[in-house]
Amino acid sequence: MNKPLRRIAIFCGLLVLALLVRINWLQYAEAEDLNTNSKNRRITIERYASERGNIIVDGKPITGSVETNDTDFKYKRTYVNGPMWAPVTGYASQAFDANQIEKLEDGILTGNSDQLFFDRTMAMFTGDTKKGGNVVTTLNGAAQKAAFEGLGSKKGAVAAIDPQTGKILALASTPSYDPASFAGYRDADAKAWNALEKDKDKPKLNRALREVYPPGSTFKVLTAAAALEYGAVDDIDAATDTPEPYTLPDTRTKLPNSHPGCKNASLNEALRVSCNTVFAKLGDTVGRDKMVEMAQKFGFNNAEIDTPVRAAASVYDKNMDKPGNALSSIGQFNTATTPLQMAMVTAAIANDGKLMKPYMIDQLEAPNLDVISKTEPQEMSRPVSQKNAQLLQQMMENVVDSGTGEKAQIDGVKVGGKTGTAQHGENNSKNPYAWFISYAKTADGSPVAVAVVVEDSEARRDDISGGGLAAPIAKKVMQAVLDSKK
Amino acid sequence: MSVVTNTTTIGAIEAPSRRNTELMLLAFAVVIPVFAYINVGLALDGKLPAGVLGYGLGLGLLAGVAHLAVRKFAKYSDPLLLPLATLLNGLGLVMIWRLDQSPRLIQRAENLFGSFSPDAPKQLMYSAIGIALFVAVLILLKDHRILQRYTYISMAVALVLLILPMFFPAVNGAKIWISLGPFTIQPGEFAKIIIAIFFSGYLMVKRDALALASRRFMGLYLPRGRDLGPILMVWAMSILILVFETDLGTSLLFFGLFVIMLYVATERTSWIVFGLLMSAVGAVGVASFEPHVQQRVEFWLNPFAEKTWEQSEQIGQALMSFGSGGTLGTGLGQGDSDLIGFAANSDFILSTFGEELGLAGMMAFLLVYGLIVERGVRTALAARDPFGKLLAVGLSGAFAIQVFVVAGGVMGLIPLTGMTMPFVAYGGSSVIANWALIGILIRISDTARRPAPAPAPSPDAEMTQVVRP
Numbered sequence: 001m002n003k004p005l006r007r008i009a010i011f012c013g014l015l016v017l018a019l020l021v022r023i024n025w026l027q028y029a030e031a032e033d034l035n036t037n038s039k040n041r042r043i044t045i046e047r048y049a050s051e052r053g054n055i056i057v058d059g060k061p062i063t064g065s066v067e068t069n070d071t072d073f074k075y076k077r078t079y080v081n082g083p084m085w086a087p088v089t090g091y092a093s094q095a096f097d098a099n100q101i102e103k104l105e106d107g108i109l110t111g112n113s114d115q116l117f118f119d120r121t122m123a124m125f126t127g128d129t130k131k132g133g134n135v136v137t138t139l140n141g142a143a144q145k146a147a148f149e150g151l152g153s154k155k156g157a158v159a160a161i162d163p164q165t166g167k168i169l170a171l172a173s174t175p176s177y178d179p180a181s182f183a184g185y186r187d188a189d190a191k192a193w194n195a196l197e198k199d200k201d202k203p204k205l206n207r208a209l210r211e212v213y214p215p216g217s218t219f220k221v222l223t224a225a226a227a228l229e230y231g232a233v234d235d236i237d238a239a240t241d242t243p244e245p246y247t248l249p250d251t252r253t254k255l256p257n258s259h260p261g262c263k264n265a266s267l268n269e270a271l272r273v274s275c276n277t278v279f280a281k282l283g284d285t286v287g288r289d290k291m292v293e294m295a296q297k298f299g300f301n302n303a304e305i306d307t308p309v310r311a312a313a314s315v316y317d318k319n320m321d322k323p324g325n326a327l328s329s330i331g332q333f334n335t336a337t338t339p340l341q342m343a344m345v346t347a348a349i350a351n352d353g354k355l356m357k358p359y360m361i362d363q364l365e366a367p368n369l370d371v372i373s374k375t376e377p378q379e380m381s382r383p384v385s386q387k388n389a390q391l392l393q394q395m396m397e398n399v400v401d402s403g404t405g406e407k408a409q410i411d412g413v414k415v416g417g418k419t420g421t422a423q424h425g426e427n428n429s430k431n432p433y434a435w436f437i438s439y440a441k442t443a444d445g446s447p448v449a450v451a452v453v454v455e456d457s458e459a460r461r462d463d464i465s466g467g468g469l470a471a472p473i474a475k476k477v478m479q480a481v482l483d484s485k486k
Numbered sequence: 487m488s489v490v491t492n493t494t495t496i497g498a499i500e501a502p503s504r505r506n507t508e509l510m511l512l513a514f515a516v517v518i519p520v521f522a523y524i525n526v527g528l529a530l531d532g533k534l535p536a537g538v539l540g541y542g543l544g545l546g547l548l549a550g551v552a553h554l555a556v557r558k559f560a561k562y563s564d565p566l567l568l569p570l571a572t573l574l575n576g577l578g579l580v581m582i583w584r585l586d587q588s589p590r591l592i593q594r595a596e597n598l599f600g601s602f603s604p605d606a607p608k609q610l611m612y613s614a615i616g617i618a619l620f621v622a623v624l625i626l627l628k629d630h631r632i633l634q635r636y637t638y639i640s641m642a643v644a645l646v647l648l649i650l651p652m653f654f655p656a657v658n659g660a661k662i663w664i665s666l667g668p669f670t671i672q673p674g675e676f677a678k679i680i681i682a683i684f685f686s687g688y689l690m691v692k693r694d695a696l697a698l699a700s701r702r703f704m705g706l707y708l709p710r711g712r713d714l715g716p717i718l719m720v721w722a723m724s725i726l727i728l729v730f731e732t733d734l735g736t737s738l739l740f741f742g743l744f745v746i747m748l749y750v751a752t753e754r755t756s757w758i759v760f761g762l763l764m765s766a767v768g769a770v771g772v773a774s775f776e777p778h779v780q781q782r783v784e785f786w787l788n789p790f791a792e793k794t795w796e797q798s799e800q801i802g803q804a805l806m807s808f809g810s811g812g813t814l815g816t817g818l819g820q821g822d823s824d825l826i827g828f829a830a831n832s833d834f835i836l837s838t839f840g841e842e843l844g845l846a847g848m849m850a851f852l853l854v855y856g857l858i859v860e861r862g863v864r865t866a867l868a869a870r871d872p873f874g875k876l877l878a879v880g881l882s883g884a885f886a887i888q889v890f891v892v893a894g895g896v897m898g899l900i901p902l903t904g905m906t907m908p909f910v911a912y913g914g915s916s917v918i919a920n921w922a923l924i925g926i927l928i929r930i931s932d933t934a935r936r937p938a939p940a941p942a943p944s945p946d947a948e949m950t951q952v953v954r955p
Contacts, residue, residue, distance in 0.1 A: 001750055008746055009860070016852060018890070023852065026805065031813075034808070039799070045822060
């Protein structure tokens with residue numbers, strides 16, 4: 001009986017071998033996948049196992065952690081002025097994962113990042129309890145407050161950038177939500193979450209970064225830039241050969257103006273009173289491909305604008321026909337942009353043609369406040385020459401001095417801007433969006449460029465609404481930045 | 487030495503008993519779990535656990551008693567089996583104690599049952615009973631061949647044990663329990679030993695008939711019906727277990743046992759084919775209409791699917807537990823294997839080992855099981871009587887299959903079946919029955935390795951040796 005016995009021994013050996021192979025596969029080859037599986041509760045447990053680091057604005061944390069007596073999650077996230085900062089921080093919830101900075105910088109905030117390896121090892125020897133590192137943002141508390149309070153109960157968004165560095169100074173979105181309301185995983189948290197999910201005003205949407213709007217007349221700034229750059233206009237004060245109304249190319253559709261005095265208006269004058277005809281014609285003269293090129297230099301059609309929170313791609317259609325291009329040149333048709341994108345356009349012009357990459361994380365700090373990494377300002381592109389940028393500034397300043405954007409004037413500071421009212425919906429049936437883009441300029445260059453959009457249902461259907469509704473908000477934000485520079 | 491002058495061909499040189507080797511290994515088998523216990527205590531509370539002295543002494547005492555019993559009643563037995571079993575039992579106790587400390591499991595028990603009672607003390611008591619049974623086997627079973635007498639009684643007892651749970655309510659979807667007052671017993675664990683005894687006795691008698699008196703049919707040797715009867719009955723039994731008690735593990739165990747022992751007894755490969763065929767027919771037949779079995783297969787194939795997750799996240803949790811352990815593990819007491827929740831310290835205790843001791847620990851752990859099986863098969867090889875051979879290979883084969891089925895199930899290698907990992911998992915029946923199993927193996931190995939008694943001096947030899955002048 002010994003021969004079959006030996007075979008049975010081999011069989012048993014194979015059983016054990018199969019187990020050994022499997023356990024190697026599971027714990028060595030597949031471990032990484034299993035550890036990052038979205039169903040793995042350890043990720044959440046780890047996220048709240050120790051005191052989470054904070055997100056810092058102006059040297060003060062806008063987040064916090066409280067100790068709970070829960071078996072799974074030792075700490076719970078808290079927020080200072082949650083609704084105001086939600087578009088910056090995102091949320092970190094025990095039940096509903098995390099997003100934006102809370103998610104992107106989770107490694108630093110939990111202290112698990114490889115960048116913190118040294119600190120962790122030191123803490124192990126010194127016996128310190130583990131703590132997360134901090135994320136220091138570029139935001140300006142006063143500007144954010146001005147933006148959030150300016151929007152008030154209106155639906156809309158504000159994005160403000162420091163044109164010289166690309167630092168994001170304000171990022172507001174209303175209506176907003178309080179991330180603290182669903183930071184835990186109890187019934188109340190689920191209730192708050194579900195209510196937000198169902199809310200048709202979409203409070204969780206980050207309108208400043210993640211929503212695209214038709215830019216309306218604010219886009220004319222970009223068309224003007226293209227006209228100057230590609231030689232369609234040499235002298236901004238020279239009359240353009242523009243009829244009124246203007247017939248869209250290849251069609252019989254007549255494009256009117258909302259103001260008189262646009263016939264043969266100069267570029268300067270056309271921007272000041274926001275002539276549709278002049279810019280539609282200029283867009284057509286420059287041509288679709290060149291318009292696309294200019295728009296892309298400013299950041300359109302780029303799905304990877306990471307601040308590091310990724311902004312939605314703004315659209316300037318690459319394949320549309322001639323009338324489409326003409327309409328797009330005045331910010332209609334299917335042109336769509338995020339408030340951040342319009343702030344970038346403004347910032348590039350205010351910065352003499354140099355577009356800086358927008359970012360909102362200034363530096364990452366270890367728990368002991370050592371700086372682990374610091375974001376250096378980075379040039380993204382140069383959409384317009386310095387000379388043309390200054391011409392554009394001159395025209396935008398006209399708009400504020402004596403045009404549609406008078407409400408943005410600030411005493412003693414040069415302010416340039418552009419209003420816009422974007423019609424949307426089928427046959428423009430829905431209420432328009434009020435836009436205002438602007439920058440302030442001091443002797444040291446421009447410290448702030450702002451884009452404001454208000455989805456206002458009561459707005460009057462003309463360009464005054466951009467100037468009337470959005471410009472005062474932009475003014476407050478610029479004022480706040482200027483004050484904080486003093 | 488007198489033996490040198492012996493002229494018979496049987497070498498009766500005193501075989502070393504290896505009892506001191508066993509004692510030394512036992513010391514390790516006690517010290518390692520004690521250190522593990524201290525480790526868990528330090529990791530969880532930052533101080534020595536209060537029970538460390540009692541636990542160490544208790545485990546040492548149990549091991550000592552078992553060792554003395556072996557020294558006295560099974561002097562020549564295999565020196566590895568007892569230390570390996572002690573090591574597993576000790577580590578299992580540590581892990582059960584560790585899971586008792588989990589706030590998550592305590593809260594879970596309080597939510598579900600209104601109170602929480604630790605399992606480790608109960609397991610320690612079961613271990614003591616198990617070792618008592620182990621000692622009793624060594625004392626009462628002077629020679630394993632006595633068991634041969636109980637061949638048909640064993641069959642009857644096994645059948646009763648297997649059928650009984652059908653009359654008790656299902657626990658968590660499987661009818662594998664019988665409850666006697668406060669105690670619940672899983673008769674399947676004992677049945678595997680008793681069935682091995684029945685098979686050994688039956689096959690020893692019928693092996694020639696089964697191997698030789700058969701008709702050739704399509705290249706296979708088919709046995710006569712009257713020889714096959716009792717075996718077919720057991721096969722049918724295991725199918726019935728599967729159907730009525732929805733106990734996949736136990737039926738797999740019996741199928742395997744059945745095939746292995748038939749093959750060893752008849753030495754015919756065709757029996758493997760025949761056995762596998764019967765098993766396959768049974769398994770496929772049952773799987774096609776038994777939703778419980780289908781569900782297990784579904785869970786196994788898609789552990790992370792949304793639907794699986796809703797019904798049972800245990801497999802997925804166990805897999806993530808292993809993943810979290812990685813190569814070196816999180817360290818004792820520092821894992822989150824308690825996320826598995828229900829059955830974390832019984833069916834799924836291997837996940838805790840995997841998470842906290844890592845790949846390195848799991849490999850060592852599986853090899854310990856492999857070693858037990860290997861010593862069992864070696865005992866079968868060394869045994870001199872066919873009954874002993876069959877019984878030893880049957881018991882170690884059952885042990886191997888059980889380890890494979892449970893560990894494979896928890897690791898997602900095969901569908902989960904719901905048996906317990908011998909010695910480490912929480913559960914009285916399992917620990918007690920496996921100690922009895924080790925007891926029988928030790929008894930067989932003692933008989934196998936015992937030196938043949940010195941033959942009576944041959945008068946002829948005496949005559950020729952004395953030459954008188």
